[in-house]
Amino acid sequence: YFFLSNLSLTDISFSSTTIPKMLVNLQTYCKSITYAGCLTQVTFFSLFASLESLLLAVMAYDRVVAICQPLHYLVIMNPRLCGLCVLLSFFISLLVSQLHYLIVSQLNFCADVEIPHFFCDASQLLNLACSDTSNNNMLIYFCGAIFGGIPLSGIFFSYSRIVSSILRIPSSGGKYKAFSTCGSHLSVVCLFYGTGLGVYLSSSVSSSLRNGAVTSVMYTVVTPMLNPLIYTFRN
Numbered sequence: 001y002f003f004l005s006n007l008s009l010t011d012i013s014f015s016s017t018t019i020p021k022m023l024v025n026l027q028t029y030c031k032s033i034t035y036a037g038c039l040t041q042v043t044f045f046s047l048f049a050s051l052e053s054l055l056l057a058v059m060a061y062d063r064v065v066a067i068c069q070p071l072h073y074l075v076i077m078n079p080r081l082c083g084l085c086v087l088l089s090f091f092i093s094l095l096v097s098q099l100h101y102l103i104v105s106q107l108n109f110c111a112d113v114e115i116p117h118f119f120c121d122a123s124q125l126l127n128l129a130c131s132d133t134s135n136n137n138m139l140i141y142f143c144g145a146i147f148g149g150i151p152l153s154g155i156f157f158s159y160s161r162i163v164s165s166i167l168r169i170p171s172s173g174g175k176y177k178a179f180s181t182c183g184s185h186l187s188v189v190c191l192f193y194g195t196g197l198g199v200y201l202s203s204s205v206s207s208s209l210r211n212g213a214v215t216s217v218m219y220t221v222v223t224p225m226l227n228p229l230i231y232t233f234r235n
Contacts, residue, residue: 006086007188007227011224017044021119042125046097050092050147052192055089060158063182064162100122100143109128110130117216148196152193188230
């Protein structure tokens, strides 16, 4: 529940980065944003997206300990370790957000720039820059591969251990009980990474701006909204 509270706070902050400005744009029909506001969106969007990814990886480790070492769970996952994991995740996410801020702040733009999106996305800004962005693109993809791939690899490794441990349980009732403890987390992981990958795959395969905006709504609005519902039904 300590990790769930932090995940919920991250979801609220993640949605609050983009949704209020989008609602103002829809209500007032004024779709402009200042340069400082755009940089703020880029910074906080990358901060909370990275934080959610890392928290899901930490929660996967929590499920590994709960299933593979249930008698030692309270000793291993003590409050000090839980707090340290959340703090470490936050500081790593802060580093990622500052890298995104530095990358975008070094770009040169023309006088009036029209962003084909409902929020300032770093990849969209790189496409609209007037200066050379080859190095910036490489750095963005490198950061995404490192800070997104490592947590995802940790989740895969954790669930490989969970599956191997569940298969050793003799009774079917015991297998179901063990798997049900991580079913909610697995659903949230699939939802978060599935929609996230869908955004980047759709943008690389299709040139339609509407499709990219629709998939981004799934990623920034629907996923944070469904996470509390998934865990509430589980409880």
